[in-house]
Amino acid sequence: MLFYLLRQIFLAIPALLGVLIITFLLMRAVPGDVVTQLVGLEGNVSQERMDEMRRMFGLDLPVHVQFRQWMGAALKGDLGSSIRTGRPILQDLAMRFPVTIELTVLSLFIALIISIPLGVVAALNRGSLLDAVISIFALLGLSIPGFFLGILLILLFSLELRLLPPAGYVPIQESLYQNLRHMVLPSVSLGLVLSAAITRIVRSSMLEILARDYVRTARAKGLSARKVTYRHALRNALIPVITVIGLQFGSLLGGSIIIEQVFSLPGVGRFALDGINLRDYPIVQGAVIIIAASFILVNLIVDLIYSLIDPRIRYA
Amino acid sequence: MLKTSSQKPAVAAMQRLLRSPSGIIGLIIIIIVFLSAIFAPIIAPYDPIELNTKDRLQGPSQNHIVGTDQYGRDTLSRIIHGGRISLSVALISISLATIIGSFLGLLAAFYGGWIDILIMRFTDILLSFPVILLAIALVAFFGSGFSSLVFAIAFVYTGPFTRVTRAAVLSIREELYVEANLALGASNIRTLFITLLPNALAPLIIEVTLRLAYAILIEAGLSFLGLGTPPPAPSWGQMIAENRRFLALSPWATIAPGLAIMVIVFGFNLLGDGLRDALDPRLK
Numbered sequence: 001m002l003f004y005l006l007r008q009i010f011l012a013i014p015a016l017l018g019v020l021i022i023t024f025l026l027m028r029a030v031p032g033d034v035v036t037q038l039v040g041l042e043g044n045v046s047q048e049r050m051d052e053m054r055r056m057f058g059l060d061l062p063v064h065v066q067f068r069q070w071m072g073a074a075l076k077g078d079l080g081s082s083i084r085t086g087r088p089i090l091q092d093l094a095m096r097f098p099v100t101i102e103l104t105v106l107s108l109f110i111a112l113i114i115s116i117p118l119g120v121v122a123a124l125n126r127g128s129l130l131d132a133v134i135s136i137f138a139l140l141g142l143s144i145p146g147f148f149l150g151i152l153l154i155l156l157f158s159l160e161l162r163l164l165p166p167a168g169y170v171p172i173q174e175s176l177y178q179n180l181r182h183m184v185l186p187s188v189s190l191g192l193v194l195s196a197a198i199t200r201i202v203r204s205s206m207l208e209i210l211a212r213d214y215v216r217t218a219r220a221k222g223l224s225a226r227k228v229t230y231r232h233a234l235r236n237a238l239i240p241v242i243t244v245i246g247l248q249f250g251s252l253l254g255g256s257i258i259i260e261q262v263f264s265l266p267g268v269g270r271f272a273l274d275g276i277n278l279r280d281y282p283i284v285q286g287a288v289i290i291i292a293a294s295f296i297l298v299n300l301i302v303d304l305i306y307s308l309i310d311p312r313i314r315y316a
Numbered sequence: 317m318l319k320t321s322s323q324k325p326a327v328a329a330m331q332r333l334l335r336s337p338s339g340i341i342g343l344i345i346i347i348i349v350f351l352s353a354i355f356a357p358i359i360a361p362y363d364p365i366e367l368n369t370k371d372r373l374q375g376p377s378q379n380h381i382v383g384t385d386q387y388g389r390d391t392l393s394r395i396i397h398g399g400r401i402s403l404s405v406a407l408i409s410i411s412l413a414t415i416i417g418s419f420l421g422l423l424a425a426f427y428g429g430w431i432d433i434l435i436m437r438f439t440d441i442l443l444s445f446p447v448i449l450l451a452i453a454l455v456a457f458f459g460s461g462f463s464s465l466v467f468a469i470a471f472v473y474t475g476p477f478t479r480v481t482r483a484a485v486l487s488i489r490e491e492l493y494v495e496a497n498l499a500l501g502a503s504n505i506r507t508l509f510i511t512l513l514p515n516a517l518a519p520l521i522i523e524v525t526l527r528l529a530y531a532i533l534i535e536a537g538l539s540f541l542g543l544g545t546p547p548p549a550p551s552w553g554q555m556i557a558e559n560r561r562f563l564a565l566s567p568w569a570t571i572a573p574g575l576a577i578m579v580i581v582f583g584f585n586l587l588g589d590g591l592r593d594a595l596d597p598r599l600k
Binding site: 014015018019022023026027139140142143144145147148151152154155159250251253254255257258261269272273276277284288291295 | 437440441443446447448449453454457529536537540541553556560563564567570571574577578581582585586
């Protein structure tokens with residue numbers, strides 16, 4: 001098991017490195033750099049002054065030298081500082097990462113408490129009206145852009161009913177209640193969209209399991225329908241669901257970029273977006289590395305949960 | 317001989333599709349939206365761009381079914397015209413992704429070895445990025461506009477087509493008739509495109525339909541973030557971003573373009589479901 005985990009981590013390194021190299025090259029291939037962006041804000045600045053600024057930020061060096069320098073520092077835990085504000089990236093990430101994590105975890109939680117019951121009910125009542133209604137709900141959920149759902153929720157719960165704040169963020173340390181009030185709408189917008197995808201997986205996976213021989217055996221030996229459903233069928237039906245959660249985590253992080261924008265949440269996604277717009281390379285690199293690393297980490301955890309719920313899976 | 321055997325399943329699949337309600341409804345929705353986009357200048361009651369400030373921010377009325385925006389432009393007309401951008405970006409980008417992706421998938425499955433490893437590792441890396449983040453970076457790279465939207469979406473969705481094609485081809489790569497074909501002296505290229513590729517067609521068609529739905533969502537998201545085609549020509553995501561500031565005053569200007577996105581994406585998802593049931597009953 002330990003060996004398996006170490007191997008997975010080892011295999012993730014090239015992927016992480018690849019992601020970093022692509023980011024690095026892409027950012028530097030973008031027309032304009034942070035200096036032209038800064039100068040654009042301040043009016044006319046001489047070419048010499050711009051060259052001097054580039055030298056100051058190390059932007060005059062060849063790309064591979066920049067990459068080596070940045071990697072060397074990153075391996076020691078230093079992700080550099082924002083070119084624009086001079087603030088250390090790590091400090092910003094430490095503030096912003098918890099916001100994104102809270103958003104994704106709450107969304108995932110909402111998605112699961114909606115989708116598992118719906119998927120199970122749909123599968124148990126296959127072909128019924130209820131099944132059809134749930135399927136249409138799921139298909140609609142797959143068709144609505146998360147940001148549009150977010151705006152609809154703001155319209156209903158903030159502007160009409162005046163129950164929840166339309167935007168903004170309060171740290172947990174300040175007030176848990178206020179924090180949750182601000183997180184409800186963003187998490188529901190992201191969670192509902194995700195629940196649509198998961199409902200469909202739970203339904204089809206449950207249908208497949210219900211047709212298995214061991215479920216028939218369990219029924220034949222006189223177990224209650226309840227026990228068969230929950231003990232035998234659901235447990236096994238959830239295995240593919242967990243894979244999907246691992247794979248969907250990437251789109252959850254991606255979705256959070258736009259949702260953070262809609263609700264003005266100070267998360268990693270908005271940080272990355274600002275970094276891209278201002279060509280503030282260290283910000284983009286720092287944000288990408290933490291997004292990619294958490295994606296890889298979640299998939300490792302998924303592997304672990306696998307072996308816990310399905311004893312047949314043993315990693316050698 | 318070959319023709320009848322390759323046509324029959326296609327005809328049968330078509331008949332199954334036309335019998336599934338979701339497939340038909342999806343197809344009808346898609347056709348209506350496409351026709352209204354193509355004939356937008358004829359159908360749209362007003363000019364989508366011309367400013368008309370005395371009619372600004374009107375609610376739904378007989379003159380303007382879903383009201384007007386901050387510049388007095390008719391929201392419905394802008395939605396009808398906006399479909400042109402969303403649909404053409406989706407169609408062109410997914411066509412590119414399909415061609416490149418299925419070609420790479422064929423190569424990976426047929427040659428195996430280091431070609432396979434190279435292509436699939438690259439695909440894995442691309443797929444480990446959140447799609448929208450990669451698309452944002454690419455649009456920043458190309459500069460926002462129609463063609464950079466197309467390239468960015470094509471780029472991020474090439475991977476799934478590579479995977480689907482590779483998996484379909486791998487499952488028949490070792491079949492005797494493929495070997496016989498090669499033994500009879502068929503060239504690699506002939507084997508790739510005439511013998512192997514048709515077997516990947518069913519999963520590819522399903523993938524195309526579903527990715528068209530995703531592409532429209534991504535285009536809308538990028539336009540919402542201000543990375544889409546520049547104003548004043550309307551696109552749905554951009555309309556939502558623009559009109560959102562007046563959400564309290566005239567909600568319809570924001571809701572209507574969002575509904576337009578939902579309707580067309582719903583259509584593609586319905587068709588995708590219908591196609592999956594028709595083409596590959598095992599997947600149901």
